[in-house]
Amino acid sequence: xxxxxxxxxxxxxxxxxxxxxxxxxxxxxxxxxxxxxxxxxxxxxxxxxxxxxxxxxxxxxxxxxxxxxxxxxxxxxxxxxxxxxxxxxxxxxxxxxxxxxxxxxxxxxxxxxxxxxxxxxxxxxxxxxx
Numbered sequence: 001x002x003x004x005x006x007x008x009x010x011x012x013x014x015x016x017x018x019x020x021x022x023x024x025x026x027x028x029x030x031x032x033x034x035x036x037x038x039x040x041x042x043x044x045x046x047x048x049x050x051x052x053x054x055x056x057x058x059x060x061x062x063x064x065x066x067x068x069x070x071x072x073x074x075x076x077x078x079x080x081x082x083x084x085x086x087x088x089x090x091x092x093x094x095x096x097x098x099x100x101x102x103x104x105x106x107x108x109x110x111x112x113x114x115x116x117x118x119x120x121x122x123x124x125x126x127x128x129x130x
């Protein structure tokens with residue numbers, strides 16, 4: 001399940017950290033060079049996420065950009081903030097699954113854009129990824 005889109009120009013959201021695909025280090029998921037939405041002059045809709053979400057960059061899935069934030073923030077529309085049942089799965093295990101060879105092979109197969117490979121929401125959230 002994904003979170004909702006919000007207007008980053010709203011006063012109560014402008015000072016939240018903004019995560020773009022460029023802020024997620026490939027394969028490690030480390031968050032780098034973060035700025036607030038206001039500092040980045042963000043104007044288009046963003047997803048609101050919390051520390052209970054996993055951030056999955058849908059652009060170029062072979063880069064394995066998957067982050068596990070420990071704060072509330074905003075992320076670009078190029079990132080899926082994924083929520084899950086924390087009573088049934090451990091956040092860091094699920095993030096590693098998203099970075100796995102098997103899952104990456106699947107996502108690169110279904111990311112059908114010629115210029116910039118991108119995983120769509122339906123393919124990402126399929127239950128049977130075999």
